[in-house]
Amino acid sequence: MCEGTVSLDETTIGREHDAMPRIEGFAGERINVLARPLMREALGLPVTSRLLVTDCGYFPAAADHLRSRTEGSPQAIVIVCADGAGWCRLPSGRYDVETGQALVIPAGVPHSYGAAGDLPWTIWWLHLGGADVAELVGAVLAGTERPVVRVGDLYQAVSLVEDALGRMERDDSVRSRQAAAGSAWHLLALLAADRTGAPASRSDAIQQAQQYLREHLATRISVAELAALAQLSPSHFAALFRRATGTGVLQYQTRLRMSRARELLDTTDQPIAEIARALGYADPFYFSRQFRSVHGVSPSDYRVQHKG
Structure with a gap:
């Protein structure tokens, strides 16, 4: 079962932090669940037999998020907390989860977890199956019973889960499943390396x-x-x-976008409207104004001058 579902025994957990179980989803959430027949097929194929993303998602500001599995999950669970806070309860005890930390739960371990009542977490999460998962999770947790680990590079960790989710959202092909597995493997290796690393400056x-x-x-x-x-x-x-x-963040991002736009104008014959969309601009006229503000000429004039 994926993260969006709520089981009946979560009512007791809700009392633990003064919240009620949430049935509906979260505004802006993203969830992808691999169909179970495809999951069984993938676990018999090269690459994904070793590591397979079976479920993944993104919950922003997930107020009242609660989940309980008295028998544990058939898959290992990795939750990266990008903002806010949460908690989890395992047979070994109760643990707080803060921004910049990851909650890692091995397959088959009974657990409950949820968002903090005062500052609910924003999370990116994966469920993982396959022959190598137990060993990878063991490297992350280093044999300890504590399931919460530091994330040394939160940007990269979020990007890796986001990449896996994007691949799964694209389609359920073998190629997409393999690419998602690569991102998940990278994430687990990163968390294992962070276990002994120093905090980022x-x-x-x-x-x-x-x-x-x-x-x-x-x-x-x-x-x-x-x-x-x-x-x-x-x-x-x-x-x-x-x-x-x-410079400021927005100005810096605009400069990055315009630098990429210049590269595409130099090296491709893509229409300007298509380049604008590729860089996140729904309005090509606004894109052209931004390009002129940085480069001093319009995209079309830039392309003509360069080719001339």
Whole structure:
């Protein structure tokens, strides 16, 4: 069962943090569940027999999110907390989950978890099956009973889950399943490496934010989102970002987009409207104004001048 479902025994968990079980979804959520016949097929094929993403999703500000599995899950569960906070309860005890941490639960371990009542978490999550999962999860948890681990590079962890989810949303082909498995394997390896790594410095956080922006050119990303991933207040993050780059976040992202636009104009024959869409601009006229503000000429004039 995927994360969006609620079982009857969650009413007792709801009393644990003064919340009621939530039946409907969360505004802006994304969920993908691999059909179980396809899951069984994938577990017999190369690559995905070793590691398979069976369910994945994104829950923003998931107030009243509760989940309980008295027999555990057939798959391992990885939940990356990108903002807010949550909690989990395992046979070994109760644990808090904070921004910049991941909750990792091996297959078959009874558990309950949910969002904090005062500051509900925003999470990116995966359910994982396959022959290598137990060993990978064991490397992340290092034999301890504590299921909460630090995420050294939250931007990258979120990007990896987002990539797996995007692949699964695209279609349920063998290729998409294999690509999602690659992202999931990378995530688990990253979490295992983070177990002994030092916390990221503030300069690291800004560099990671810049890389995150480069990898998400088609998405308008707010200062608040980047600050949450860096575990800083928006005002502090904005000041650090401007000090490091000489400009604000939105202006920096616009420059990245226009640099990519120039590259596409130089190297392809794509129509300008198509380039605009690829960079997240629904209105090609607005895109052209942005391009002119950065490069001093319109996209069409730039292309003519370059080819001339």
